[in-house]
Amino acid sequence: MSIKTKNLTFKYSEGTQFETKALDNINIEIKKGEFVGIIGHTGSGKSTLIQHFNGLMKPDEGDVIIEGKSLKDKKTKLKLIRQTVGLVFQYPEYQLFEETVYADVAYGPKNLELDENEINDRVKYALDLVGFNYEEIKDRSPFDLSGGQKRRVAIAGVLAMKPKYLVLDEPTAGLDPSGRNEILSQIERLHEKSKITVILVSHSMEDIARLVNYIYVLNKGKLHMEGTPKEVYSNSEELKRIGLGVPQIVDIMKELKYKGLMVDTNIFNIQDAKNEILRVIRGNSNV
Amino acid sequence: MFKNITIGQHYPIESYIHNLDPRVKIIITFIFIISLFIVNNFAAYLFVVLFLSVIIVLSKVPVLMVIKGLKPILIIIIITFLINVFMTSGEIIYTLGPLDITKEGLTQAGFMALRLILLIMGTSMLTLTTSPILLTDGIESLLNPYKKIGLPAHELAMMMTIALRFIPTLMEETEKIMKAQKARGADFESGNIFKRAKSLVPLLVPLFVSAFRRADDLAMAMEARCYRGGENRTRMRQLGITKKDIYAGVFTVVYLGIIIYSRIYW
Numbered sequence: 001m002s003i004k005t006k007n008l009t010f011k012y013s014e015g016t017q018f019e020t021k022a023l024d025n026i027n028i029e030i031k032k033g034e035f036v037g038i039i040g041h042t043g044s045g046k047s048t049l050i051q052h053f054n055g056l057m058k059p060d061e062g063d064v065i066i067e068g069k070s071l072k073d074k075k076t077k078l079k080l081i082r083q084t085v086g087l088v089f090q091y092p093e094y095q096l097f098e099e100t101v102y103a104d105v106a107y108g109p110k111n112l113e114l115d116e117n118e119i120n121d122r123v124k125y126a127l128d129l130v131g132f133n134y135e136e137i138k139d140r141s142p143f144d145l146s147g148g149q150k151r152r153v154a155i156a157g158v159l160a161m162k163p164k165y166l167v168l169d170e171p172t173a174g175l176d177p178s179g180r181n182e183i184l185s186q187i188e189r190l191h192e193k194s195k196i197t198v199i200l201v202s203h204s205m206e207d208i209a210r211l212v213n214y215i216y217v218l219n220k221g222k223l224h225m226e227g228t229p230k231e232v233y234s235n236s237e238e239l240k241r242i243g244l245g246v247p248q249i250v251d252i253m254k255e256l257k258y259k260g261l262m263v264d265t266n267i268f269n270i271q272d273a274k275n276e277i278l279r280v281i282r283g284n285s286n287v
Numbered sequence: 288m289f290k291n292i293t294i295g296q297h298y299p300i301e302s303y304i305h306n307l308d309p310r311v312k313i314i315i316t317f318i319f320i321i322s323l324f325i326v327n328n329f330a331a332y333l334f335v336v337l338f339l340s341v342i343i344v345l346s347k348v349p350v351l352m353v354i355k356g357l358k359p360i361l362i363i364i365i366i367t368f369l370i371n372v373f374m375t376s377g378e379i380i381y382t383l384g385p386l387d388i389t390k391e392g393l394t395q396a397g398f399m400a401l402r403l404i405l406l407i408m409g410t411s412m413l414t415l416t417t418s419p420i421l422l423t424d425g426i427e428s429l430l431n432p433y434k435k436i437g438l439p440a441h442e443l444a445m446m447m448t449i450a451l452r453f454i455p456t457l458m459e460e461t462e463k464i465m466k467a468q469k470a471r472g473a474d475f476e477s478g479n480i481f482k483r484a485k486s487l488v489p490l491l492v493p494l495f496v497s498a499f500r501r502a503d504d505l506a507m508a509m510e511a512r513c514y515r516g517g518e519n520r521t522r523m524r525q526l527g528i529t530k531k532d533i534y535a536g537v538f539t540v541v542y543l544g545i546i547i548y549s550r551i552y553w
Contacts, residue, residue: 079474086470095468107489111471143496
């Protein structure tokens, strides 16, 4: 079971002089249980790509196959696809509209025409997953909450559909560091606890390095690179060339090595970096 | 879904008509509308069509573009036509079930339809040849004399400018929210009219919330740059009457004279 794209191509303003290829021959396969990251410069086609994952956009050429169902197939029920793949847009708090948090989270399940008990269970489940106390929050107005809380309610609104895949577009954009940490650790927990496949789109190399186990790099609508974080970040010059960066810690390790400290530069999170530096320093003083 | 609206669109090129002072164009448009209601026979319509053709040719706007502007009101024109055909009493020339078609009805219907078509084409020439900014500048300047009786001319014009400026932004926003709700299983396309109207709530509430937020932000940003209404405010582009405007004015007055003459003596 997977989300698979086959030679996926998508053009904007087809047939006019403004025609641009937003996606150009993309072939990827995201298997169940993975935690993948999609990175790319603004306008690289990330958002267009993820909107193909749940059928909001249809491919011009090629195909997208979600759990064996092709988007090209007219018999494929889009509602089912959208239930299978939950998509959380950038700034999802702007989609909140109901009077209470409960009603807003229940909107998705209601659209699935589930019975009252099931809806109730799902709202509880979803609010719990994003770290809210159900009793405390359910009757409050979503518009009275703080930015980070609103965003978590909006994410709960998607989780209440019980998707097998969760796609998040820049989930931490515009949040303060504590809100950012909260969201990220909840996403991490979600992946571990409920075994949801998570697809994270982000500008932040730190976030990506911390969470994902496979990275796709998009550039100008093309798949530029892919691999484990180690593989991708070891190629830091190439990433910088296409307007992306590497986690700061990678730069620090490289600089240390340049200054003469013989550390391993294939490190992209702070914990590993600390251990490596300590290892090298202790190794030196022992000599 | 909103990309096909042509009414109120601007066609940015250089031409005699484009370069006229917006105030002159607004007044000419008004005179044109009034003249349409003075006309009472088909022969005089010939002059109206001639006048409009001169404007269209001078403006260098493709005729097709002007005609395309009629699309959104096509249904209104057809309904007006049919009502006039069937509801006017007089000499019956054909009977269609319970409905009678009369000679007078047919004439009246043709008259009304022509009037509507010319009305839309004439007014769309104003928006096609005048950028929204110039148009609001013109309106503000024309309303200025009424300031003495307490009409907030500058504020009205500013409101119009802002409204026009935010149309594309709000459309983009609508599309975004629509997608987000679709991702949660929303269905905007099927069901009867009540169900569809209800399905718009999840779209409209966030849209209004964001519109108010934007309005707040904009007000704040304007105040931060010391905006305080029209008092002592100068413009980057001053409006001014040139020879071209005078010719256009004379041309229009002659036209109006002919129309009034036709009404009285024909």
